[in-house]
Amino acid sequence: MPIYYTKEEYEKILDTNEKEPVFMPNEIFEDLPRAINVNRKGKSSKHIAYAFSYVFLVTYLYRYTKFGTHADYEFTEEELKRLLTVSPTSKGKNGVTYITKKKGILEQLGYIKKVTDYPLGWFYDKADIDSYVEFIYFSEIKEDGLSSSMISNLKNKKVNYPVKLLDERTIEINEEELECPGILYDINYTTETGIDTFIYCMTRKELGVEGFYLYCLIKFKSSFYGGSWNCAQSDFPARTGMKIDVIKTRLKALERYGMLNNSHEDFIIGLDGPGYERIANSYCTTNFSDFVKDGGAKRPYSRGRVLTKKAYEKLKEMFNEDDNEGLWGTKGAA
Known part of the structure; x- marks a missing residue:
């Protein structure tokens, strides 16, 4: 597996802070094996692990408003592939683009969608125990008089909207469907993993996305079973x-x-x-x-x-x- 960045480079690109947990929806561990058959021609175990790690990474980027924090990094599809230890030229029948493209696997499963408006900052009222995280979006800043040069640099940017972070999700519990708020508002039925664990796996050839996916799945299962x-x-x-x-x-x-x-x-x-x-x-x-x-x-x-x-x-x-x-x-x- 190719490793494109060191730990220090990951931390700089992702502008990491100590307390930035990501809560992944537990249903993803059921959805991905059903949607991606690694035994078919052109598919591999890395594909299912890549899909999971991709959702983790784009959720992190959106939740902690990393867009625009690094002048030389726009988190394009090619750049996301590098962060996930995949060649940026990975395309065609043996590539991973079928997973993340518009109307691809992750979009069909309801985990991502491509959008042009995105958060540039976030806040919440610490004094109010019922307060939720709120985002400051590019469209709002643009309306407030952002310079024309800045608008020109950002207006055509497309990002991945992590659907289950913000939108209502349906959970199946004991063969019954339960409607839940987005994970940003309710972390029940999720598994928490830190960005530090993600970077640890991406910077070690023996681990990579496969090791990260397996670690998160076992963490979910072991927590579920006590x-x-x-x-x-x-x-x-x-x-x-x-x-x-x-x-x-x-x-x-x-x-x-x-x-x-x-x-x-x-x-x-x-x-x-x-x-x-x-x-x-x-x-x-x-x-x-x-x-x-x-x-x-x-x-x-x-x-x-x-x-x-x-x-x-x-x-x-x-x-x-x-x-x-x-x-x-x-x-x-x-």
């Missing part, structure tokens, strides 16, 4: 929409970078039939402060043991008789 998510690795493709080989490499990278905890349950050969139940690995994400720091050593990668059914039964019997957890040993590092 702190951790049990999922067999064979079930990941159906849950994520990505291919198993990509999933395996990104799970390993997430763990080695300290972004993910994995229980690495033992695999018992031949453990089938009544009375036996395989234990799926348990996953949970960590906070940004726990990630491996720049220049720091990656964590060793752990693996669960592979045991025969006979060895498992013997260990289980010894464990039950002696109630000695030490008999189970420790899971080895690879």
Whole structure:
């Protein structure tokens, strides 16, 4: 994957501040796998991860009014691709343009639309607990007497309007549809991720958009299930929409970078039939402060043991008789 910018360059281009969380709609984790089949010719796991990361990035840009903050950066489609580690010339049948273009996948799903008016600033009344964020739009400033040179530079600019941030959204809960305000006004049924995590993934080849998407999905699932998510690795493709080989490499990278905890349950050969139940690995994400720091050593990668059914039964019997957890040993590092 191409990396076009350093961490410092990302922070400058995006004009980042410490507290700029992005709340992603949880339904996106269901919508994207249904809409993008990575097994079709010309499609790849990166496409579904790119779609998710694109929505994240354009939501961030709009919510924190980043348009016009960087004189040399207009956040064109080509520039957005670079920020998302995709070649700006990625077009045609094998490209990603079908995802983000007008009437493309994301527009059909109701996540973005192209608009010519956009916010240049935001504010809210801290003294009023019922106050919501309000935007100052280009059209309003233009009417107030913006200089002709500034208008000329901005008037033809098109940006992505993050529909679910501002417009009413429909959530399906227990097979019932629930109408909710836009995420700006109601963060229920969302997953929060910071821009720092996004930059962390984009500046590491082993992670990229695939690692970022997988991290956010596991964060959503582990939160939904009370702190951790049990999922067999064979079930990941159906849950994520990505291919198993990509999933395996990104799970390993997430763990080695300290972004993910994995229980690495033992695999018992031949453990089938009544009375036996395989234990799926348990996953949970960590906070940004726990990630491996720049220049720091990656964590060793752990693996669960592979045991025969006979060895498992013997260990289980010894464990039950002696109630000695030490008999189970420790899971080895690879």
